Amino acid sequence: MKITDSESIKNSEKELIDSITGELDWSAIEKLLREKHNIGLQDDVEFRNGDLTVFDSQIAYKLDFDVKITLSVVFDRKGNCLKLTAAGDEKERNIVEQEKTESETPDPVIDEKPADAGVNSIASEIAGMISEINNS
Structure with missing residues (x-):
């Protein structure tokens, strides 16, 4: 009832x-x-x-x-995680301040290819990096 x-x-x-x-x-x-x-x-x-x-x-x-949070993931060309931070993270604030200071000096050129390397060799390199990341 x-x-x-x-x-x-x-x-x-x-x-x-x-x-x-x-x-x-x-x-x-x-x-x-x-x-x-x-x-x-x-x-x-x-x-x-x-x-x-x-x-x-x-x-x-x-x-x-x-x-909703902002997640930042930094990894190397071998697919290894170097840094994982979320927005609002105290460490992230310190890292952002450090990156601002470092950005005042030019970044070193990493693995620079000659100007005539061509699109195919660059695409091949990117495919290799993706393969390495997927196999890690």
Whole structure:
């Protein structure tokens, strides 16, 4: 025997979740994210879903968000990862500052080919590099 309309319950739960989501302290969440994963949040955080749940024998709220981060991957011609950083990473900020300083001096030319090397030899070299990366 129903004692209330299920749509009323769903709507009330949605209103509760929306209210909780609207009151979240994003600076505290970002601080926790930095401490645990060493990354920061960008502005476009999108709420996906929320629900009541049980966690460690107590009622809790689970809120899912889509979060966008910028990931930088630096690897050598052999496919070895040299650096992996996410935007907002404190180390990334230091690296960016260091790169700005280094960019004031010209970069050394690496593996320069003669002007008449041709498109085929360059394409062959790129294919070789891709093959090396795929085989690593």
